Amino acid sequence: MFLDFMSEVEGLLRDALEGCGFKAEDGVNNLGLEISPHADLASSVAFRLAPVQKISPALIARDIHQAMPQEYKYVDRVELAGPYLNFFMNRIFLNTVLDQALADDRWTGRMSQRVIVEHTSANPDGPLHVGHIRNSVIGDTLVRILRRAGCTVDAQYYVNDMGRQEAMVVVGCDHFQLDGSKADHAIAKVYIAANKAMELDPEIRKEADQVIQRYEAGDPETVAKIQSAVRYAVSGIEETLHRMNIRHDSYRWESEFVRNGDVTEMVKDLEKTGLTEWEDGAFQLDLSTFGFEKKIVLRRTDGTSLYITRDLAYHRWKAANSDQAVDILGADHKLVSGQLCTALRLLGIREPEVVIFEFVSLPTGSMSTRKGKFISADELLDEVEKQAFEEVRLRRPEESEAFHREVARQVATGAVRYDVVKVSADKATTFDWKQALDFEKLSAPFIQYAHARACSILRKGEAAPSFQADQLTGENEVALIKKIAQFDLVIDQAARELKPHHLATYARELAETFNLFYRYSPVLDAAEELKAARMALVRAARNALRSTLETLGIPALETM
RNA sequence: GGGCGCGUGGCCUAGUCAGGAUAAGGCGGCAGCCUCCUAAGCUGUAGAUCGGGGGUUCGAAUCCCCCCGCGCCCGCCA
The missing domain is CATH 3.30.1360.70 (Arginyl tRNA synthetase N-terminal domain)
Known part of the structure; x- marks a missing residue:
């Protein structure tokens, strides 16, 4: 193409x-x-x-x-x-594009690396909120783009089971009752309650410290408690991800790397660099020659490991098990991921490619799970689905309620994903309900609608056994073929630059170009030969739209 | 204080890495299009000294320097 x-x-x-x-x-x-x-x-x-x-x-x-x-x-x-x-x-090129789009709607590129993409990796202390899903959507869209480009991708969720916040969840479970709400939301309630209780009672903090120590030591009772809390929270998070068409291929728990000795080995190897020292009873790494002012603590005074220590071990594992590792991280991780990459470089380990996205805040300020200050992804999806249901009910009153519900569900998935992915990752955004619920041109339904229109024509007109591609000489017809042709270029660029928003822009342009064709080039009423050729073009455009939507993780609805 | 990122019509954004031929979309405003394949669509119109200043260049939204504003970070948290 x-x-x-x-x-x-x-x-x-x-x-x-x-x-x-x-x-x-x-x-x-x-x-x-x-x-x-x-x-x-x-x-x-x-x-x-x-x-x-x-x-x-x-x-x-x-x-x-x-x-x-x-x-x-x-x-x-x-x-x-x-x-x-x-x-x-020339005409031969245009006809070749048409043939390829008709024959091969599953075009894949020539990249062949084994890639590990780590995304979401939200702490299992509550539901995903509208900030987390920026990570999930960017990550999953990149997974799909890389696969389309030819890569073999393993989408991983790094489960933070060893952090302080997970210990707080366990303490919360000890002191408060999990209620009957969705798993991740129930976990959040005890987590928030435990944090509030800690403000009044410093003993709670000590309890959490003990949980961390016992877990790192492998105390069976603590292991059981943490694992069940983590599994429960993750089950809820997964449910939300599935609503957005997002699935991980594997889960790696932080504790794996402590239990199998990788963390200890990592600390030993870092010691060989000569840049480590014991200070105030803690084992620290000095990266000041690389521009990092503060020393990095690798082991606490009590001997337990820290997030960065475990993350280093995880990244060594990733480097050994892939040709390329991609991390999707929020802007708050810029410094630490820089430190991590520097430490890996010191050890001669291939560094990950880090995709940083800037923060999503609320009009009232930044979000916090701990303080219970956030809009959950579930709430967003529910609202968008509700709005979509009203829309589709008004537009298709002759259809059943089941139809309305199903279309609304698919539209909601698409709308939420598109809203996130259309903006470049390095732009900080403020969450806006009005924009999230707007289903016009710069949104998934716009693209889904173009696809549905194409499907509708294909349903009504029968495909001719043969057609003359040379018939397609109109301005809108040629423009559409040219836009279809650009799919491989866009995938290639987005995959190389790790910028999924390029595909979002392309999707809008493709839908726009199809809509112009639709408006000015009648298919079903055209004369026989022209009709045959236009039917073929509609099928090619349908395939291109479907590929684009699938790569964006947006359901390609055949009717809506 | 230091580091990183961002600043494009009233609002939201693409374009900036690899500088090029009239700065591209959406929302909102105004004016139109359903005896015509789904109007979640299409058309027209108004609206921008691309944060400010300097520099490089035949040419700067794009590169360099300074300044201003906003966000994030600078924990024996993750």
């Missing part, structure tokens, strides 16, 4: 540049290729050559244009536009 066209253009340009005698050191490494309103691909390479050659860019472009090879596969023509070189696709 587009990548094939692009590599042909690159080849042509390099041949022509070589023919003109330009070399890489003249600045021709950057061909300045971009999709532009003036061409399918435009090159501004002449500008880069001008200062070296001391000739005007327009003259250089003219020379390159004249040196251009004349044998093309997917390129129709190369036009000279002042200093720019404009490349256009």
Whole structure:
């Protein structure tokens, strides 16, 4: 698809540049290729050559244009536009795109790495809130994008069972009763209650310390208590993730790395670097030569390990069991993940690629599970589903309530995911109910709707045994084929840059382009030959929309 | 105080890494389109000195420097 066209253009340009005698050191490494309103691909390479050659860019472009090879596969023509070189696709390319989209709606790229993507990994002390799901949605979308790009992906949830907050959950369970609400919400209630109680009674803190020590020592009763609390909380979290079409392939518990000796080994190996020391009874790592001011405590005075110690062991394990590790982390982890990467580098261990996303806050300030100040993902999904139910009931009154419920459920999943993934990860956001409940153009239902429209046409018109792709010459038809072609380019870019929001932008553009075709190019009423060709185009567009939606984890509804 | 990130029409955002041909969308505003394949759609219109200042360049939203504002972090928490 587009990548094939692009590599042909690159080849042509390099041949022509070589023919003109330009070399890489003249600045021709950057061909300045971009999709532009003036061409399918435009090159501004002449500008880069001008200062070296001391000739005007327009003259250089003219020379390159004249040196251009004349044998093309997917390129129709190369036009000279002042200093720019404009490349256009030919009919063969458009027809090839159509054929590929019709035949192979499960296109996958050529990447082949084994990748471990760690995402969500929320502490099992309560339900996911609207901040956590930014992690989950970015993570799961990246998992899907990497798979689409050809990678073998293991999506992992790192379960923090050894932290202080989990000890507080156990203390909470000892002092308060879990009520009948959804597992993760019930856990949150005792956790919040325990934290409140601690403010009045310092003994609670000591209880938590003891739980940590006993758990690290492997005390059977404590192990049983923590594991059951963790499993209970995670079961609730999983339920929420499933509502958003998110599943993990494996769960790694922090305690694994303590029990199997990896943590001890990690501490020993760090000791060999000569950068560790005992200070105030704790074992510490000094990374000040790498710009980290404060020392990192690897073992507490009481001998127990800390989050970073266990995380180092986990990352060594990840490096050994994959070709690439990707971590999705909130902005509050920037410093610690920098420290972690530096420590790994010291030991010669491959570092993970860290995707940082900035915070989601409420209009009233930042969220906190401990303080019970958050909007849960379940609450959000419920609200969005309720709103979607009303919408679909009004639009399709002839359908059953079961239909309305099912469509609302799928729309809610999509709407929540799209709302999160459409924004670049490095933008801090404030949660906004109005925006979350808006189902217009910049939302999942917009894209799902385009897909449903395509499906509707396919249901009503019968597919012809053959068609003439050359019939598809209208502006909207050609634009649609070109937009379908870009799928591989977008997947490739999003996978390499680990930026899922590119795919969200593409999804909107694809739906928009389909809607224009839909509006101006009637299919079912067209003359026989044209109808056959347009039916094929609709099927190709349906496949492209379905692939895009699936990769975004948004249900591709056939009717709504 | 230091580090990292962000600042684009009234509001939300894409574009910034790899500088290029009129700054692209959505929401909200105004004006239109259902005897026509689902109007969760489509069309038109108004609205931006791309936080401010300096610099590099033929050319800067994009690169460099300074400043301002906002967010996150700087725990023997995770």
